[in-house]
Amino acid sequence: MELAGKIAVVTGVSRGIGLATVEALLEKGAKVAGWGRTAPELQHENFHLFECDVRRADSVQLAYKQTVEQLGGHVSVLVNNAGLGRSAKLEEQSLDDWHLMFDTNVHGLFYCTRLVVPGMKEMEEGHIINISSIAGTTGVEEMSGYCATKHAVRGISHSLYKEVREYGVKVTCIYPGSVQTNFFDNIDSVTANENMMRPEDIAATILHALESHPNYHHVDIEVRPLMPKGKRQK
Template identity: 80%
Template sequence: MKLEGKIAVVTGVSHGIGLATVNILLGKGMKVAGWGRKAPDLKHENFHFIECDVRYAESVQRAFDQTIYQLGSHVSVLVNNAGLGISGLLEEQNIEDWHTMFDTNVHGLFYCTRSVIPGMKEMEEGHIINISSIAGTTGVESMSGYCGTKYAVRGISQALYKEVRNYGVKVTCIFPGSVDTNFFDNFENVTSRENMMRPEDIASTILHALESHPNYHHVEIEVRPLMPKGKIQK
């Protein structure tokens, strides 16, 4: 897809992968609507922050309406990045935390995606990027709730791409390993952040998928740090 002048929506833009993705898309000449609960420290003529809590359908609808009003036309790119993980053994998991993860990671993705699909179909062009996780391909102890949400993202992505592919719309699901973001701020014993991937690395993967030939479709992409524990000490 040629990106210059087209409209992108990125969720969860205050920092990390979302902010890195906004910056790389702005560099390609896109008009970017950043949906989130907190504005990033970013000033750019083509960046428009729109307050949005993806857990709530009405908040997403307001953000979508504002995006079309401010930027015009249809959304060509949606990056479903907003998400969070809260650790805990299943039988000890706080019910509110469980619902927060599913409301954000799964229901939020649903609300955002359904808002942009009609316009993409009309244009016969569009690309939806869903950020899952390695936790969406394999279980992780004490992360059953988070794994459940990310497996759901994979299942939704697999079904959706088959629904929209004949309209010229792509759906790509990305499964990152550990990325040095605020995701790990509330996890104890995380000491190897210098060996994690950078948010910019994931943003570059997103860009690669977006700029591919119209008939070339990245369905799933798994990315990991090469040496998550650092070099072997000889």
């Protein structure tokens, strides 16, 4: 897809992967709508923040309405990046944290995606990028709730791409390993460090998928740090 002049929506844009993706899209000339509760430290004529809580369908509906009215056209790119995790043994997981993860990681993705698909099908062009996790392909001790949500993202992605592929619309699910982001602020057992991947690495992967030939479709992309524990000691 040629990104210049296209409308791209990114959720969870305040920092990390979301912010790096916004910056990469702006460099390509896209008109970027950030849907989120917190504005990033970014000033650009083609970046527009629409206050949005993806956990609420009415908030997403309003952000979508404002985006198409103010930016003038259908959404060509949606990056479902907003997400969070809370660690606990399953029997000790609080109900609030369980619902927070599903409301953000799964319901939020559904609320955003369902609104952009009709326009993409009408244009016979569009690309939805869903950020899952390695946790969406396996189980992780004391992360059952988070793993459940990211498995759901995988299932949604695989089902949706089969529904929209004949309309020229792509759906790509990305499964990152550890990335240097604030995700680990609420995970006591792990601290973000320099051996993890950088947010801009994930953004570069997103751009690669978006700019591929119209008949070339990345369905699943798994990415990991090459040396998660650093260089071996000699």
